[in-house]
Amino acid sequence: MTSRRRFAIAAAAGVLAAAMVPAAVQAQGVFKIGELNSYKSQPAFLEPYHRGWQMAIDEINAKGGVLGRKLEVVSRDDGGNPGDAVRVAEELVSREGVNVLAGTFLSHLGLAVSDFAKQKRVFFLAAEPLTDKITWQNGNRYTYRLRASTYMQVAMLVPYALEAKKKRWALVYPNFEYGQSAATWFKQMMKDKQPDIEFVTEQATPLGKVEAGPVVQALADAKVDGIFNVLFGPDLSRFVREGTTRGLFKGKTMVSLLSGEPEYLDPLKDEAPLGWIVTGYPWDKINTPEHKAFVAAYEKRYNDYPRLGSLVGYITMKSLAAGIAKAGGTDTEKLISAFADLKVDTPAGPVTYRAIDHQSTMGAWVGRIAVEKGKGTMTDIKYIDGASVQPSDAEVRKLRSGE
Amino acid sequence: MKPLLEVRNLRKAFGGVRAVDDVSFALAEGEFLALIGPNGAGKSTCFNMLNGQLAPDGGDILLGGKSILGLGPRQIWKRGVGRTFQVAAIWGSLTVCENVQIALLAHAGEVFRLWRPVAARYREEALALLGDVGMQAQAQRPARELAYGDVKRVELALALASRPRLLLMDEPTAGMAPRERNELISLARRLVRERGISVLFTEHSMDVVFAHAERIIVLARGRLIAQGDAATIQADPKVQETYFGSGRMLARRRA
Amino acid sequence: MNGLANASSLFFLSAGLSLIFGVSRVVNMAHGSLYMLGAYIAYTCASKLGGMLGFWGGLVATAAALALVGTLIEVLLLRRIYHVAELFQLLATFALVLLLSDVVAALWGVEDLLGPRAPGLRGSVEILGHNYPQYDLFLLFLGPVVLAGLHILLSRTRWGTLVRAATQDRDMVAALGVDQAKLFTAVFALGSALAGLGGALETPRQPANLGMDLSALGDAFVVVVVGGMGSIPGAYVAALLIAEIKAICIGLGTQHIAGVAFNFSKLTLVAEFIVMAIVLIARPYGLLGRAQGMPRHAAAMEDPLKPAGQALRLLALAVLVGLLAVPLLAEASPYTVVLATDVLIAVLFAASLHFIAGPGGMHSFGHAAYFGLGCYGAGLLLKLAGLPMAAAIAGAPLVAALAAALFGWFAVRLSGVYLAMLTLAFAQIVWAVVFQWETLTGGSNGVLGIWPPAPFNRAGIYYLLVLGLTVLGVLLMRRILFAPFGYAMRAGRDSPLRAEATGIAVLKVHWLAFIIAGSVCGLAGALFAFAKGGISPETIHVSRSIDGLVMVLLGGIHELAGPLVGAPVFTLLQDSVMRQTPYWRGVLGVVILVLVLVFPLGIAGTIAAWARRFAR
CATH class of the missing domain: 3.40.50.2300 (Response regulator)
Incomplete structure (x- = not known):
């Protein structure tokens, strides 16, 4: 089989799968996002992160969601090891029917989920992992990464x-x-x-x-x-x-x-x-108006100040919302294209997802x-x-x- | 007659204590020899050296004229030495019959067989051996449930399973009721005589020793102080003095 | 000199564990958790009360509080299970680890909490041109003082004499008419108090954090084993040895040896385990330890093997048919297939551990080494050698078997906890090598992209492959257990003395058993690599070894069906609980505790016991 034909079949299968899954999603009138992270093994960083993305989701949905539909996040603990993480990702994709994954903190988990995303042809936004490999040596077209790399x-x-x-x-x-x-x-x-x-x-x-x-x-x-x-x-x-x-x-x-x-x-x-x-x-x-608004909202909601995890979690979901809006849905291929050079306004300032290596320009x-x-x-x-x-x-x- | 077992100037010390001190004796083919002595006389130490569990500090042990010094328990077993323990040891999680079957399998060199199930292997032979020691009725019971006296019988069957030339029995009747003791020793004596096995045994119970042993050697504080038949030993003044203290016990026996 | 203060810390951490182990033979997995709890309580005292009273008074309060916690654990939990299957306390205390970790997180939050410096000892003093913290100096002296105190307690008091006697021979103490229950409670309370004190004393040096429990546990076990179980001076000597070796590695830094730069500081990742392996090989009972009386009820628990009866065969057949039908769910519920694959791999892993731990009586604490080596063997054969999947899966057990042959050769010469710890040390050394050998193993990130080729890339088909190999592996091991070799294994476990005297080469038998178990485990590892599409050092991590033991014990170590029940229960439990609640560790801990109390012989073991009672 030539690689082109194989690709064609794969693409057809992908379209078929994509056609089936959104049908389920549409019925519920929401966009589902699968989120997984090492909440138990890295709690100090990930509890603020969890709060951050929760706030973003609530803000987005309060404004009517994306494309008239609400965002729903199915969040899971990834067990803190790649074996469990891949199984949890599998569960999110096959049982929960999501085709957008987000999250992970530890580098090797990020890489494992990224490779899984490539294998199962689902979109993955790696939120926290710092390893350069996730966008370079092991980079793949299904994976984008938010946080500034090592x-x-x-x-x-x-x-x-x-x-x-x-x-x-x-x-x-x-x-x-x-x-x-x-x-x-x-x-x-x-x-x-x-x-x-x-x-x-x-x-x-x-x-x-x-x-x-x-x-x-x-x-x-x-x-x-x-x-x-x-x-x-x-x-x-x-x-x-x-x-x-x-x-x-x-x-x-x-x-x-x-x-x-x-x-x-x-x-x-x-x-x-x-x-x-x-x-x-x-x-x-940080005295920019966007950031001050973010801090004020966060403090009001949680009676606590934001950590970096809060900001990362917040921007993760804001980015996905922007990407889904641009792609017109959660179709994997469309989402991949939409994220290329996607610009998102964030409390940290404007951030772009680079087409060349799928790395965001969020700084520090x-x-x-x-x-x-x-x-x-x-x-x-x-x-x-x-x-x-x-x-x-x-x-x-x-x-x-x-x- | 050529001795089957010959012990020459055997020595072993723990720390500064000479547990076995320059002990020499011989055991003739077919003999039923008792090794006696008070607590701490060095009987068990001596036994453990014969069995290969302990390495002697000096001296030599000859089996059939060949030195077995430096060999482990298993190699000594290979040369035809069976053994029972002071605190009887059998395999608790196996049935009585399986205990003997494994001993037979070990004797046949089939321990490393990975495929054919044990269940039917050497079953007849095992049951026959159990019959010999009067345990056939209990063949299917888990060994860990047996009464202590029965454990001793099974252990005897295990030791016989490998058809030894020499059987070492370390206090075979320890922990048993007097009637059981005599039964067990008579049984052992009958079985070894049938099979032409020589026996060296240590024993606490004087009744048993004087009733059954053909010859007796006496250890005290690690040294061999006397040997001979029952009458000789009973009459030996050294034995009376050092072993029995005042000699009251012997006096009573004679009376 | 820097090592000395750390040696004292290590000593406080491990003295209590040594005491508890020596007397009650409880492998107390929760020791690190008690240590962590101590650190958090001391932090609260020191920061809320503040000043001299807060810190120094807090130390005393912490020790008292932990003594109370220890008493509760002993009376409410451990006392109920002393006389059931060996090692079963491990399962109960493992549940406590899970539970305490979530309790601490709930009470104190998840952020690291760095306590104030010790009042009166904030600064440093200059010694030989170096600044040396006063507090470290204090610790340096406190170590020997506590050592002397414990020594006096144990050698000069009647209570101490009893404790020492119990360390030598439990049955004898029982025969003397001493109330064992009270003695055990007191020792557990004292051990817990020492653990808490150890944690409390660390608060000025490191923040109280949720990772302390497991890292402390590993250190404590190493020190106790190197020093010799139950030997308090041994624990101190071992702590000193390990701390100094680490300090030397750090002091050496990067050295150029024959033109090759070697960074000695990297050795600190594994230094203590190398020390432990060497010590155990050279001195099987630790530096100052003595041979322990064998646990005497080992064989007393187990019934003879019976070939499967009609009912059991039918049940097995029904289960197999059910398992064969799982891929039919691939459409309706694809996740079920994935989960079932994980369960099967866990079954194979646990069954291979049970093979040596149950019938072999060798409680390996490092079984993950062979799982991980199978994983890496398969992955690297595929990625680097370019072999197809079939060859990679076939090669993996060989890799694992080679390692098992090497490590097993040393391990079978030991018994009981010393064997457990040597296997753990080997596993940790393998882990450290894999973790650091970036160029070959991908270091901490592992190797990715190990997906099975078509048609096995479909979950249902791969599942069938795993099912086939798992059934094959399990049946093979079962067959071996019913063959002379399996009986010889059990004979060697029940009474090695009798076995040797009957001509069974116990060491050789157990060694070969170790190799068989290792290779089957390697197969499980290979299947895991292809199921997950990648390999990482976690596959070798001690937590996987512990998971394996938990599965075996949960199912029942004395039943052949034990791992076949325990592995699915544990895996499914973890999967479902993890999805339901953020406090999944605590919930899992509680569930295991309940199982421990309801099924004191393990699930399969207890059910088998019920069935026997019913039959009578």
Whole structure:
């Protein structure tokens, strides 16, 4: 069978399936979206996320929904491992009859669901996973991704790190793909621009089990001028407290990924490490009208301030609404086309889903950690648009050649 | 007659305590030999070395003229040594009959067969052996439900299943009522005589020893202090002194 | 020096577990959860009350509160199940892990909670040119102080003497007329209090968080096993050894050996398990442990095997026909087919574990290693070697069998919990290698795109393949169990001494059993890879090993049908509960607790017991 004919058959099957499923959906007068995430295993990030998308859905439906129909989200816990996640996705697709999937947090789950989407020919909007692979090496036409990737987050910080003009650097990162690739990108980008840079030591720590004392000691012994940190969550808290007590951060340029996100910054309270250059989400400092409205609505509804997860969840559903509106429904092929160069207005500003690699241009805020009113926050903040921290199109095509 | 088992200068110490200290004796083909001694005399240690469970510190053990030093329990079993334990051990989750069937299968070298079910294998032979020890009626019961005396009988059948040349019995009547003791030992004695098996056994009960053993060796504090037939041992002053303390027990027996 | 403070933390964490295990032989999976609970309670005291009283008083309050919780658990739950199937407490305490995790989340919320620094010990002191936190210094000294305290308690008091005696020989203590129930309760309370104290002492160093329970549990088990079960000084020595080795790995950082850069810090992912494997191979009872009395009721629980009777054969046939009909649902309810595929794979996985854990008496805590290796074997044979699916599925059991041959060779030389922990250590080492070997295994992300080719890409057809192979695997293992080899396995379990003296090469028999189980498990793994379209390190993760044990125990470890019942019940339960409620862990925990109390011999085991009683 030629590949073209195979494609034709597949397409025909796809059309057939698409023709059958919306019939069921139409009967109910709603657009169904299947959502799955590791609510139980990553609760700190995903509870705000859940609230965020719930708010978006309610807003959309209060205004009459999309194309005159309401959006209905069928949300599931993905069990925190790829095996269960694929089964849950299967359940959403085959039992609940959805052909739009959204969600996932951990990179390997995002990748597994993305591959599933490709296999079953359903649309998937990966909300949170950071791995570069989901849009590059393992990228497929069924998958779009919202949040700024590891590469983008590192690229946002590199200019600041270069500006510090420090020669001797150390790296500390959690020992799994996210940490490893962040470290690799940082080294590569820094070396490109500052060839005499030295990476004196690297600490790869087990996720969630950093031995803070010995790690801080080793970094202190390395006598470096700057440290690039990728630790997050409980690891970050341990590292910061130990490092502060031992005076590790004094006089050093500290560059740190994601540490400005409330999810990771808030537990540190007044011990948030001053002056660290971080990517994050200073929700209280963003003064655009769109964002202020978002914060006000969120605080009114939940009596709590938004975390980054809230924003990501919110934009996820807003994006899907925009995509469905543009596609005129949830037909997979039409949705894929609609998302190409889809522009969505979000509390973070306008975001575009790039046709070239299915990555959104949602950016992040870079700034320095400060403590105000006994709480960690960011100062000197600057929103870096995701479009400005991409490799050249030629490089992207090469990276995405696996498709 | 050439001895079947020969023990030469056997030694074993635990920490500083000499549990078995320079013990030598021999066991003739077809003999029914008792090894006695008070608690802690080194009987079990001695036994466990013969069986290959414990490695001696020194000395030698010859079976049929060949040293079995350094061999494990299974290799010694292969050379024709069967054994029963002080605390009788059979396989609780198997039926009585299956216990014996497995022993027969092991003897036939069929342990690693993965396919043919056990159910009918060597069943007749197993039942016959159980008949010999008077356990045929209980062949289908789970072994874990047996009374202790019956466990001892099944264990004897297990030991006989591999047609040993030498049978080691470690306190075969421990934990049994006096009447059962004599029954079991008479049974064992009859069965081994029929089969031409030699026996070395340790025993606590003097009644049993003096009634059944053809020859007796006496251990005390790890050393062999006397050997001979029942009368010799009873008359031995060393035995009276060290083993029986005041000798009251023997005096009573004589009276 | 940095290792010393961490050693103290590890010691507090594990001393209680060692005590509990030594005396009651309960494999307390909830120990990490108690530790986590301690951290949260201490956090609340320290941050709500504040100051000296809040923190230092909070430590005492936490220990007291956890002693109470421990007492409740022991009296209300464990006491009911001491005398049922071995390892059954594992199932009950596993349910507690699930339950406590949701209780903590409900009470304290999901955010990490970093406690205040310890009042009076906020700063650091300079030692040899390095800043050293005062609190770490305090911990460093507190470790030996607690060690000495426990030592005095155990060696100088009558109570302690009884505890030590119970560690050596439970039956003897019972024979002495000591009230065992009270002793067990007291020990469990003390162990829980120590766990809580351990958690509380960590609050100034790390935030209380919901991931603490499982990570602490793993550490605690390693320390206890390396030190020697029930040996408190052993636990301290082991904690010291592990903490120092990690500190050294971190201190070495990246080294260039023969021109190759090697980052030693990456070893910290698995250092403790390497230590454990080496220690167990060299010293089977841990550094300061002594040989334990064998659990004496192992064989007492089990009835002889009976060939399936008429009724059972008919039932099996009916189930098989029902299973064959499942693909007919593909149109109406495609998800049923997918779920049924998962259930079958779980059955094969659990049955292979049961093969060695039940009849073999080897409670492997690392069975996921063979599942995962089958998974990776199949995936990599397909992706890298370019083999077709059939060859990949055939090759996977070989890969798993090779690993089982290697690991089993060491494991069968141990017994009881030491065997369990060695298998766990091997599984963790495999996991760490797979997790870090980015270029071969895809690291933490795994390998994707392992979908079955036509016609197996249709769920119904693939399901039939899985059904066929599962039935084949299960029947094969059943056949083996009825053959001399299976009897020899059980003989070796019931009484290894008798088996050896009767000419059964117990080690060899159990080794081969291990390999058979490993390869069947590898087959399950291969089927899983193609069912999910990908492989990831989770397939080797300890939680999958635990799931397997839970399935076996839930069904009944002493029944051949146990895993065939337990695996579907657990999988379906998890699937349905997970869909219904965000608090699915807690609900699942409660359901398992109820099952534990209603079916103390496992579901199949208890039903079989009922049937026997009925027949009489």
